Amino acid sequence: MAKIEVNSEKCKSCELCITVCPLGLIKLSDRFNSVGEHFAEQHDADKCTGCTLCAMMCPDFAIEVYK
Ligand code: SF4
Ligand code: SF4
Numbered sequence: 001m002a003k004i005e006v007n008s009e010k011c012k013s014c015e016l017c018i019t020v021c022p023l024g025l026i027k028l029s030d031r032f033n034s035v036g037e038h039f040a041e042q043h044d045a046d047k048c049t050g051c052t053l054c055a056m057m058c059p060d061f062a063i064e065v066y067k
Pocket of ligand 2 (some may be wrong): 006010011012013014015016017019037046057058059060061062063
């Protein structure tokens with residue numbers, strides 16, 4: 001089983017990771033980071049394949065993938 005962790009302080013809410021996840025497992029949080037951005041977070045982590053597309057797409061290197 002794989003999962004991702006998003007560094008909420010690096011995330012600028014560009015939504016690229018949301019667009020690229022083939023399983024639609026990422027959404028913007030209802031919470032804010034310290035600069036007022038709705039950071040990305042994963043849901044249904046048990047479905048994550050660890051494909052790393054989201055991490056490769058993130059321009060701010062905010063996503064780590066754990067397999
Ligand atoms: S690793 Fe792949 S399946 Fe998992 S959240 Fe990222 S894009 Fe989606
Ligand atoms: S691609 Fe990176 S910066 Fe953009 S929403 Fe996803 S985690 Fe945040």
